[in-house]
Amino acid sequence: MASAGARAQRPRTFADARAMASSSSELGWWVFMRISGLLLVPLAFGHLWANNMAFNAGEIDFAYVAGRLAQPSVKILDSFLLLFAMLHGVNGLRYSIEDYVKRPGRRFVWKMVLFTVAGIVFVLGVMTLWAFSFEEMGDAMRALGAE
């Protein structure tokens, strides 16, 4: 097999990446994927350890999560996990969209859907970790629903 399809067009080394990047922001994302990847190794592995190995994931409930999120260290590590995993994952999904969706109009729509959903989920994640006390937030959400 001479061609590896989509991936064949991707750069292999930093020098290639610099030569092939269509813009400096593309090169920036290429570098970001690698830096965030390195950071995600301890963050994601640590998260999986805490919730699957140090605990029985089948027993996760409100009290467990509230207890975890009451620890500042968990809040801070989860915030970095949220930030880097979202940026890395969403940029990775964008690569896939650009590889598989060739029609410009459709490609644009897919990307806008992705960015919109990701933006909403990110805000939701930050709120869960930081914005309000659970009681206050619960009251606020119920008030919204009760209108």
Added chain:
Amino acid sequence: MYRGREGQWAFVFHRMSGVALALFLLLHVIDISLVMLGPDGPFDAFLVFYHNWPFRVGLIAVIAGVVYHGLNGLRIILMDFTSWGVRFQKPMWYGVLGLTTLIGIPVLWKIVPEILGVA
């Protein structure tokens, strides 16, 4: 590197695991955000549903995905930034598969009995 054979499979698995993890992450943040609705909210009921065995098996797949994708990501980084990385890409890929399997053993050992309810 990505010319058929091992490199091609490494890429396909890397992409499949990456896309699956990113989609999982979007759902995961939404489901964890249900804790905002408080102790009497829907979180516990939702989690009871999630504790059914098909979802537990799904979580094992998520763990396997993170381990493979993470280790293979390190392999990609080595290929990109070292002079010898591309030369050793094939043995490194077998290393990634081997390590993923090795890490999988204690994970399965701990979680499968939990799912079967014999832990």
